Amino acid sequence: MNWSVPLTDVRITDDDVEAVLRCLRSGWLTMGPNVQAFERGFAEYVGAAHAVAVSSGTAALHLAAIAAGVTPGDEVIVPNLTFVASAAAARYCGATVVLCDSLGPTDLNLDPDDVRSLITERTRAVIAVHFMGYAAEVEALRALCNEHQLHLIEDTAQGLGARTRSGAMAGTVGELGCYSFFSKKQLSVGEGGMVVTDNPDLAARIRLLRSHGMTSVTWDRHLGYAESYDVVDIGFNFRMDEPHAALGLSRMPRLDEDTASRRARVRQYRAALAAHPAITIPWSDRDVACSSHFAFPILLPDRRTCDRLRLGLAAVGIQTTAYPAISELSAYQTGNRVGAARSTELAQRHCVLPLSPVMTEADVETVVTAVFEVLEVDGAAQSGRAAAIN
Numbered sequence: 001m002n003w004s005v006p007l008t009d010v011r012i013t014d015d016d017v018e019a020v021l022r023c024l025r026s027g028w029l030t031m032g033p034n035v036q037a038f039e040r041g042f043a044e045y046v047g048a049a050h051a052v053a054v055s056s057g058t059a060a061l062h063l064a065a066i067a068a069g070v071t072p073g074d075e076v077i078v079p080n081l082t083f084v085a086s087a088a089a090a091r092y093c094g095a096t097v098v099l100c101d102s103l104g105p106t107d108l109n110l111d112p113d114d115v116r117s118l119i120t121e122r123t124r125a126v127i128a129v130h131f132m133g134y135a136a137e138v139e140a141l142r143a144l145c146n147e148h149q150l151h152l153i154e155d156t157a158q159g160l161g162a163r164t165r166s167g168a169m170a171g172t173v174g175e176l177g178c179y180s181f182f183s184k185k186q187l188s189v190g191e192g193g194m195v196v197t198d199n200p201d202l203a204a205r206i207r208l209l210r211s212h213g214m215t216s217v218t219w220d221r222h223l224g225y226a227e228s229y230d231v232v233d234i235g236f237n238f239r240m241d242e243p244h245a246a247l248g249l250s251r252m253p254r255l256d257e258d259t260a261s262r263r264a265r266v267r268q269y270r271a272a273l274a275a276h277p278a279i280t281i282p283w284s285d286r287d288v289a290c291s292s293h294f295a296f297p298i299l300l301p302d303r304r305t306c307d308r309l310r311l312g313l314a315a316v317g318i319q320t321t322a323y324p325a326i327s328e329l330s331a332y333q334t335g336n337r338v339g340a341a342r343s344t345e346l347a348q349r350h351c352v353l354p355l356s357p358v359m360t361e362a363d364v365e366t367v368v369t370a371v372f373e374v375l376e377v378d379g380a381a382q383s384g385r386a387a388a389i390n
């Protein structure tokens, strides 16, 4: 499909291409100096003591769940409204996924009160997701987890660069923060992920597990720091390779600028769509400055209107998406405990509109015009829109 306004877009500069070419020309492609430099730069950016680069956000969550000691028989509380990888991390470890509710239409993130109501003696961890790039209530969740001796893992795959209520970088309030560098994310390199923590023991365990539980890696042996290795844990190959790290390092200095562009487009969307009687825009204007805007969701009155809007926008070349609730997915019909009613309903009536740092004001205007047309607004909404645009 040749979208006139795609859901998202990435700008790779000549400097990025040169950075990857330099890496390729160096002849060292597996985990090495670029990965180490990316880890150092990333830890500094988010303000964490340790950062461990891995092959994806999913791998980051999987290793974080293992490091948090999640084992068969445990329960892990995960929002019902998220991407499946948040829940899969618990299932990989043989745990039961306990799906918690969203706060509501003005905040799609997980509800700390619902989390509290779902804690049992089997609960091991809570995975808080910074959905769409808006920070979840991780300070409240941290206090709750401390009270019940639970591990708090922050799924920050969508939240890199967002600030939490206390002003911390999303991903650094819990014990372990997991990020994704998938091509749609704020810092995209294709595929990649990162785990951050202030706990040196957790960092060391994750480092070990990402590379087969081996006591030395190929780069150490190449440098002559080690001649052989032992395998001291049952690990994985979740390593990040050098070209991906080189691209991440090259793109990272532009992350704040990209986030600022996302915020500008979100402000434009919010101003233009606020007047539409059928549209609810989650979160508030005040939240825009501390969010990193992975995506821009709107809520429609019901699923039928939502479907109508998505089909209508697709017909004019505008790509949208939506997240099915985890409780609706075929593979998650068993093995879960569901305490989530609001989130199922919100999943059915949200629509994610195009957003990227590459989008222009004109692109947003195209989308807004199409939204109004598809929803066949009444006169009042039209004049509200005219006022918002002028």
Ligand SMILES: Cc1ncc(COP(=O)(O)O)c(C=O)c1O
Binding pocket: 056, 057, 058, 059, 082, 083, 085, 086, 129, 155, 157, 158, 179, 180, 181, 182, 191, 192, 193
């Ligand atoms: C909330 C959330 N968690 C985890 C992931 C998994 O990240 P990755 O695609 O890098 O494995 C994603 C993105 O795809 C996501 O949106």
